[in-house]
Every structure is written in C-alpha cells, then in structure tokens.
Amino acid sequence: MNNQLFIVLEGIDGSGTSTQAELLKKYFQSQGDKAVISPEPSAGPIGNLIRDTLKKRIFFTSDRRLFDEQMAYLFAADRHDHLYNEVDGVFKLIEQGFHVISTRYYFSSLVYNCQTPEQFEFVSRLNYKFPNPDLVIYIDLPIEVSLKRLQERSLQEIYETENKLTQVKTNYQKIFADYQDKLLVIEGTKSIETIHQQIIEFIRLNFSFKNTLN
Numbered sequence: 060m061n062n063q064l065f066i067v068l069e070g071i072d073g074s075g076t077s078t079q080a081e082l083l084k085k086y087f088q089s090q091g092d093k094a095v096i097s098p099e100p101s102a103g104p105i106g107n108l109i110r111d112t113l114k115k116r117i118f119f120t121s122d123r124r125l126f127d128e129q130m131a132y133l134f135a136a137d138r139h140d141h142l143y144n145e146v147d148g149v150f151k152l153i154e155q156g157f158h159v160i161s162t163r164y165y166f167s168s169l170v171y172n173c174q175t176p177e178q179f180e181f182v183s184r185l186n187y188k189f190p191n192p193d194l195v196i197y198i199d200l201p202i203e204v205s206l207k208r209l210q211e212r213s214l215q216e217i218y219e220t221e222n223k224l225t226q227v228k229t230n231y232q233k234i235f236a237d238y239q240d241k242l243l244v245i246e247g248t249k250s251i252e253t254i255h256q257q258i259i260e261f262i263r264l265n266f267s268f269k270n271t272l273n
C-alpha cells in the first residue's frame with residue numbers, strides 16, 4: 060500500500076497556506092518521513108510563465124475575459140505538468156516515498172478564474188480529469204485580515220484586491236460546501252501553532268503512515 064500523502068492547502072491570499080505547508084513538511088520530517096512542498100503555480104516552465112504574467116512581466120491581452128481564459132488554460136497546463144512530469148512531478152515524488160504538500164491545486168482555478176456560471180463550467184471542464192488529493196485543507200480567513208497581511212508584502216500581485224478576494228472567498232465557500240472527499244476547514248484567525256496542531260491531529264486521526272502511529 061502506498062502510504063505517501065498528497066495534501067493540498069487552499070485559502071485566500073495571506074491566509075497562511077505557505078506558513079502551514081512549511082510547518083507540516085517539518086512535522087513529517089521530524090517523524091522520519093520524507094516530505095516536500097510543491098506549490099502551484101509550479102516551479103516548472105509553465106509555472107514560471109504564469110508567475111511572470113501575474114507580475115505583469117509578460118503581457119498577453121488587455122481584454123479581461125480573454126485574460127481570464129488565458130490564465131485558466133495556463134493553470135490547467137501547468138497542473139498537468141506539475142502532477143505528471145517525470146522529473147519532479149507530484150506522482151513521481153510520491154513514488155519516491157515523499158509526502159507532497161501543494162499550496163493550491165485545481166480548487167484555486169475554480170475560485171480565482173470564475174466570476175460567472177459560464178466561466179465556472181468552462182474551468183471545471185478544463186480541470187475535470189485531475190484527481191482529488193488525499194486531503195485538502197482550507198484555511199478560512201476574513202477579507203479584512205487578509206488585506207492587512209498583504210499590505211506588509213512589497214510586491215502585490217494583480218489578484219490581491221478587495222473585490223477579487225471577496226469573490227474568491229465566496230467561490231471557496233461554494234465549492235467546499237459540495238466537496239465529497241476528505242476536507243479540513245480551519246479558521247485562519249487562530250494562531251499559527253494552533254492551526255498547525257489542528258492539521259497534525261486531523262492527519263493522525265485519518266491516515267496511517269510510517270512512524271506516526273504511536
């Protein structure tokens with residue numbers, strides 16, 4: 060049986076997904092397990108293209124609708140590469156014995172790239188073949204707190220506006236209300252340590268993997 064886990068952290072910008080991914084990786088390692096953080100957009104060629112687009116270093120179109128479609132295609136292409144590339148793809152890493160922790164996955168496409176039911180349908184279709192992770196952790200943070208945290212960052216990406224965050228949060232609530240697989244929802248206003256402990260507790264209760272059964 061394959062005991063390696065594919066865990067995804069989701070949340071609006073500034074919700075603490077990177078912080079928790081790092082702590083979770085260290086926890087697995089402290090238990091003698093191999094673990095790696097493999098975020099989306101990925102560190103691969105398409106992921107870099109996405110990052111440059113978000114920073115406005117690369118420019119495709121000024122038409123908002125076309126831009127959203129463009130991003131949806133790029134993210135889906137990057138996701139395929141992120142999962143299946145044979146150098147450092149998620150499934151390759153799992154085969155090599157790593158737990159893989161991804162900050163963001165197809166859920167982010169559904170919440171960031173969709174403003175209308177038509178867009179939701181389009182993005183869902185682009186992503187329908189991607190498998191669910193073993194666990195998705197949604198860190199639920201109020202918009203005001205997110206904005207405060209983001210103000211402290213030097214480089215603000217184009218998604219980080221109040222309206223956008225509000226829409227993204229509403230979308231998250233919608234998709235996770237219908238989600239059928241393993242999901243942990245956490246209040247993002249709790250302390251970093253409290254959230255970390257909640258995550259570990261959930262994992263210990265729901266999964267068995269080497270060195271963590273005692």
Ligand code: ADP
Pocket residue numbers: 070071072073074075076077078079162208247248249250251254
């Ligand atoms: P994300 O990767 O989801 O955008 P980060 O993990 O980068 O978010 O966290 C954003 C900022 O908020 C960082 O400065 C981080 O130290 C801080 N932070 C993260 N989690 C918490 C928390 N639970 N309470 C207070 N501050 C937090």
